[in-house]
Amino acid sequence: MKRMPSSFIVMSLLVMVFLYLPVVILIGLSFNASTMGVAWKGFTFQWYEKLATDQAILDATVNSVVIALLSTGMALIL
Structure with a gap:
């Protein structure tokens, strides 16, 4: 080698x-x-506390997880 x-x-x-x-x-x-x-x-941990209490960030995180799961499911099917 x-x-x-x-x-x-x-x-x-x-x-x-x-x-x-x-x-x-x-x-x-x-x-x-x-x-x-x-x-x-x-x-x-103040920045992480603010992050965990910001509703817009939490909504975006949920949307990202849903899209990731749907994409993974579709990729597995294909």
Whole structure:
């Protein structure tokens, strides 16, 4: 079996970091008490509490789940 070139491995790792690092940072900052993500003001679930009590977001989530289930069912039938 041929061994992959080290440049391919390095480039693959750089692409993975480029894609996943912003997601990791966003998840970390979602627990920040500050309204601006620049300075850390403490750990909180306030944004998730607001998300869980916003009726428009809940309606959109239900619609997304229904569409996902219908699409999955249709794909399985086909």
